[in-house]
Amino acid sequence: MAGTATGEGGMAQRTEDGRGRVLGGGVVMPLLGLGVWQAPAGRGTEQAVRWALEAGYRHVDTAQSYGNEESVGVALRTSGIPRDEIFVTTKFRPASRDPERAAEESLRRLGLERMDLYLVHWPQGGPTWMWPAMERVLERGLTRAIGVSNYSVTDLDAVVDAATHPPVVNQVQFSPFQHRRELLDACERHGIALEAYSPLTRGRDLDHPVIRDVAERHGRTAAQVLLRWCVQRDVVAIPKSTRQERIVENGQVFDFALTEQDVAALDGLDRTGGTGRALERPWW
Ligand SMILES: NC(=O)c1ccc[n+]([C@@H]2O[C@H](COP(=O)([O-])OP(=O)(O)OC[C@H]3O[C@@H](n4cnc5c(N)ncnc54)[C@H](OP(=O)(O)O)[C@@H]3O)[C@@H](O)[C@H]2O)c1
Numbered sequence: 139m140a141g142t143a144t145g146e147g148g149m150a151q152r153t154e155d156g157r158g159r160v161l162g163g164g165v166v167m168p169l170l171g172l173g174v175w176q177a178p179a180g181r182g183t184e185q186a187v188r189w190a191l192e193a194g195y196r197h198v199d200t201a202q203s204y205g206n207e208e209s210v211g212v213a214l215r216t217s218g219i220p221r222d223e224i225f226v227t228t229k230f231r232p233a234s235r236d237p238e239r240a241a242e243e244s245l246r247r248l249g250l251e252r253m254d255l256y257l258v259h260w261p262q263g264g265p266t267w268m269w270p271a272m273e274r275v276l277e278r279g280l281t282r283a284i285g286v287s288n289y290s291v292t293d294l295d296a297v298v299d300a301a302t303h304p305p306v307v308n309q310v311q312f313s314p315f316q317h318r319r320e321l322l323d324a325c326e327r328h329g330i331a332l333e334a335y336s337p338l339t340r341g342r343d344l345d346h347p348v349i350r351d352v353a354e355r356h357g358r359t360a361a362q363v364l365l366r367w368c369v370q371r372d373v374v375a376i377p378k379s380t381r382q383e384r385i386v387e388n389g390q391v392f393d394f395a396l397t398e399q400d401v402a403a404l405d406g407l408d409r410t411g412g413t414g415r416a417l418e419r420p421w422w
Pocket residue numbers: 172173174175176199200259287288309310334335336337338339340341344361376377378379380381384385387388
């Protein structure tokens with residue numbers, strides 16, 4: 139991974155180029171990645187990943203439950219970009235019960251010897267039962283880092299307490315409208331990077347007047363403002379698109395900065411009451 143760590147006592151560590159976050163354990167995670175949930179397996183996913191890599195992304199987020207790991211693998215292999223320059227995440231589907239075997243199967247589908255990040259997709263059956271096997275996946279070198287997704291503050295406390303190798307990432311729904319401050323604070327307290335899924339609110343709130351106003355003042359798009367709000371506070375963001383022009387647009391967030399007033403206006407949009415919960419209505 140490109141970049142050198144720069145630390146500021148107790149704060150999240152960034153790479154020198156400002157585009158990566160150093161995880162606990164020293165692995166560098168690019169602050170922006172492409173999400174491929176609901177990207178169709180085959181050409182749809184292959185093209186999206188290829189366009190993202192061409193646009194400079196070096197990070198792809200897939201999952202066992204998305205059904206498109208093979209297509210991600212094809213795009214990675216045909217890109218011509220060295221494997222160690224691309225950060226690949228996949229996620230363990232808890233219903234399948236065996237994180238180790240599921241990791242081996244993911245690697246086979248992806249065509250990789252090792253992934254960069256392996257996440258528990260959601261805490262079905264409790265937050266800790268799968269953690270010893272997740273740690274074995276790390277110890278066997280099948281992944282460079284392990285983490286969780288959809289974990290609330292109490293779930294995080296439980297897994298950190300039980301762990302030999304604590305999670306280094308918690309991937310949750312996060313945007314100005316889902317600004318889960320208590321959860322973000324708990325992540326930082328535990329040295330866990332918060333990763334924002336649905337950072338574009340799945341497109342639902344892109345027309346909000348506050349977002350539009352900030353975007354107009356910077357000559358940017360609403361999507362770029364939402365993504366900049368994340369990366370500026372060291373929150374990793376993984377917007378999904380299967381359209382080339384949007385993938386390019388979403389990748390252009392490192393050449394402008396929101397002011398303190400912009401950030402305050404965006405922070406004021408939270409609808410969660412600053413919750414420590416990962417989701418208002420869990421689906422598992
Ligand atoms: N861990 C979990 O449980 C979990 C849950 C949900 C998502 N995720 C991850 O997070 C990723 C992103 O979240 P998400 O897919 O829920 O939502 P999102 O990234 O917030 O929004 C995606 C939607 O916005 C549209 N869009 C993308 N760029 C746009 C732009 N510049 N302007 C206007 N519309 C735009 C996309 O349509 P087009 O494709 O047509 O452009 C799509 O409908 C997923 O792909 C997945 O990798 C994880």
